[in-house]
Amino acid sequence: MLNKNLLKALGLSVALLSPAAQAMSLDWSGGYRFEWTEVDRPSLxxxxxxxxxxxxxxxxxxKVIAADGVNVVSRFDILNSQAYPNSQLGDIWGLNNNGVAPGGNAANSSNxxxxxxRVSQLYLTVNQEYGALIVGRAPFExxxxxxxxxxxxxFDHWYDTRDMVAYKIVxxxxxxxxxxGRKQSTGFGQGGSVTTMGFQLQYESEENKSLLxxxxxxxxxxxxxxxxxxxxATSxxxxxxxxxxxxxxxxxxTxxxxxxxxxxxxxxxxxxxxxxxxxxTTGTKDIGLNGYGLAMEFNVPAKESKWDYRVRLGMATGDDSSNDFGGYAFNRNxxxxxxxxxxxxxxxDFLNTNVVKxxxxxxxxxxxxxxxSNTFYxxxxxxxAWSERIDLRNTLVYAQLMQTQNSSVDSSKDLGLEWDIDVVYKHSDRIQWVNQVGLLFPGEAWKNGNDNLDKGFTFGFASKAAISF
Known part of the structure; x- marks a missing residue:
């Protein structure tokens, strides 16, 4: 299947670059990523x-450039995750499909x-002097x-896309x-769908560094x-x-x-x-949503110094067991x-996130x-900046639950403290190699009050490299 799809892609490239298609050109971009991750005791x-x-x-x-301002953009995802098919996580290193197929034997296979x-994006853009038309399955941010x-x-593992028609007026x-947009259609007939209507109003100035x-x-x-x-039980x-x-x-x-x-x-x-x-619904009562989240980022750039600083803080509400669901979940990226x-x-599920995973x-x-989700951090x-290409980064993260999962009066909200140490090697803006060590000192919240669950120390390690082009 992979070879057939690649042949089709190559055939499309040849056709677009042939003399009969001189009015068009093709521009490629992409990225490659490999990651290794270990977490010692996630259960605590x-x-x-x-x-x-x-x-x-x-x-x-x-990106097919059909004419001035008229582009058709698509995206092919290769070695997709089988556990998370609509993501950009990537396939598990060593996962062998030969052991799944009828008569397969992964241990004795030669490959x-x-x-x-998979195709995750395909959309048309028509750029004009004071705006742009977007039609198709496009990314959104x-x-x-x-x-x-x-x-x-x-190193983002997730993405948001929309099947939409939008017009950007500048x-x-x-x-x-x-x-x-339309998030879901049950078929060709009318009525069985989930639709979205939205609008974005934004001011952004590079000159005075303002965003609203x-x-x-x-x-x-x-x-x-x-x-x-x-x-x-976890639906x-x-x-x-x-x-x-x-x-x-x-x-x-909003x-x-x-x-x-x-x-x-x-x-x-x-x-x-x-x-x-x-x-x-629960019985005859409808369950609504009533949640919110806040995020702030404060940066002090290095300028002439080798040191720079950043503070991130925020919160997201959790479910308070009322008739409406009060949780709010950030994007996984x-x-x-x-x-x-x-x-x-x-x-x-201390963070109330089984509704989105x-x-x-x-x-x-x-x-x-x-x-x-359900936390303050x-x-x-x-x-x-150790050198022109190597950065050393240290981050401390303190967090508390917004709502405990146990109604007992002795339930703590303290999630504990995490210390992350990163070594970042930047060969260029397009090539990075990051090594991370995370040390988590769990707080009393993981015990869930008088349930007295385990809350042992754990640590993790990650080594990841990415190339964009």
């Missing part, structure tokens, strides 16, 4: 459920088998990436972009198209506190971003709010620590699919 107890895995991933993004080439992230970072440093923006999105869907995971329906899906969805999400830069420092702040009806809010930890996956058999870091 016994059994340890230790993790040690590598991932391998490549994406190619050809690792093959995987499909806003603000700090707290809620919406297109996954453009060198006036000076301002732009306004209304959009209409708002994005508002309304998502509506009929109950037949919601497709929440059901039937297991999304039960994580919302419900027992079935008997209503339509109608959710409003995000604000504010940023300002000065000679000595710069800061950015984003706030996100969500309200509305999930479509999940928004990482503040190597372990906390990145890998699943402990022996319960596969709760059936185990702590020791999952990648970095955790999110910032404070993360100062200092970076030292």
């Amino acid at each position: 107890g016994t059994p340890t459920e230790r993790k040690a895995y590598g991932t391998n991933y490549l994406y190619l993004s050809p 690792q088998g093959s995987t499909d080439v 806003f603000g700090l990436g707290m809620t919406y992230s297109s996954g453009k970072g060198m 006036v000076g440093d301002w732009f306004f972009m209304p959009s209409l 923006g708002i994005y508002q999105e309304t998502t509506k869907g009929v109950k037949e198209a919601l497709h929440y995971t059901q039937g297991t 999304q329906v039960e994580s919302y506190g419900g027992d079935s899906v008997n209503s339509n969805m109608n959710i409003q999400r 995000n604000f971003v504010l940023g300002r830069g000065f000679d000595a420092f710069d800061f950015k702040f984003e706030a996100g709010f969500q309200t509305g009806e999930t479509g999940v 928004y990482d503040v620590a190597m372990l906390l809010f990145n890998h699943r930890l402990g022996q319960k 596969d709760g059936a996956m185990g702590i020791g058999n999952s990648a970095d699919d955790e999110s910032i 404070f993360a100062p870091s200092v970076n030292y």
Whole structure:
């Protein structure tokens, strides 16, 4: 399958570059990444459920330039994760499909088998003097990436895309972009869909280093198209506190971003709010959403010094066991620590994130699919430029739960302290090799009050390299 898809891609390239297609050209970009990750004791107890895995991933993004201002952009993902198929995590190093196929024997096979080439983006852009039209499955991003992230970072494992029609109107440093999208269609017939309507208004000036923006999105869907995971003890329906899906969805999400830069420092702040009806019910009562999150980044650049400083702090609400679900989850690309809010930890869903991840996956058999939720965090870091190509970074992260999972009066909210040490080798802006060590000293919150769960010390190591082109 891989060879056939590559041949098709090569055939398309030859056709586009042939004399009959002289009016068009083809521009390629992409990226390659390899990572190795180990977490000693993610369960914080016994059994340890230790993790040690590598991932391998490549994406190619050809842009067909059909005419001045008219482009068709696509993206091919190669060696995709089988556990997380709609991500850019990459396939597990050593995973052998030959042991899965009928009559297969991974131990005696002469190769690792093959995987499909997947297409995650395909959209048309028509650029004009005062705006641009976007049609198709396109990436989407806003603000700090707290809620919406297109996954453009060198080590981002996740991405947001939209099947949408949008028009971006640009006036000076301002732009306004209304959009209409569809997140789900059950078939060719009308009515079985989940649709989105949104608008973005933003001011961004490089001259005075200012940023101000708002994005508002309304998502509506009929109950037949919601497709929440059901039937297991960790289903999304039960994580919302419900027992079935008997209503339509109608959710409003609003995000604000504010940023300002000065000679000595710069800061950015984003706030996100969500309200509305999930479509999940408990008995005859509808379960709604009522949560919010805040994130702030404060930076002191190095300038003439070898030292620079950064502080990140924020919070996200958790579920308070009322009729509405009060939790709010950040985008999984928004990482503040190597372990906390990145890998699943402990022996319960302390962060209320089973509503946005596969709760059936185990702590020791999952990648970095955790999110910032139900927590307050404070993360100062200092970076030292050891040389032109090597940086040493130290980060301390302190966190507390917003809502405990045990109603007993002795339940603590203290999640503890994490110390991360990074060594970053930058061959160039496009080539990086990062080595990380994370040390987690868990707080009393992991014991869950009088449940007295384990909360032992754990550590992790990661070595990852990325090349973008």
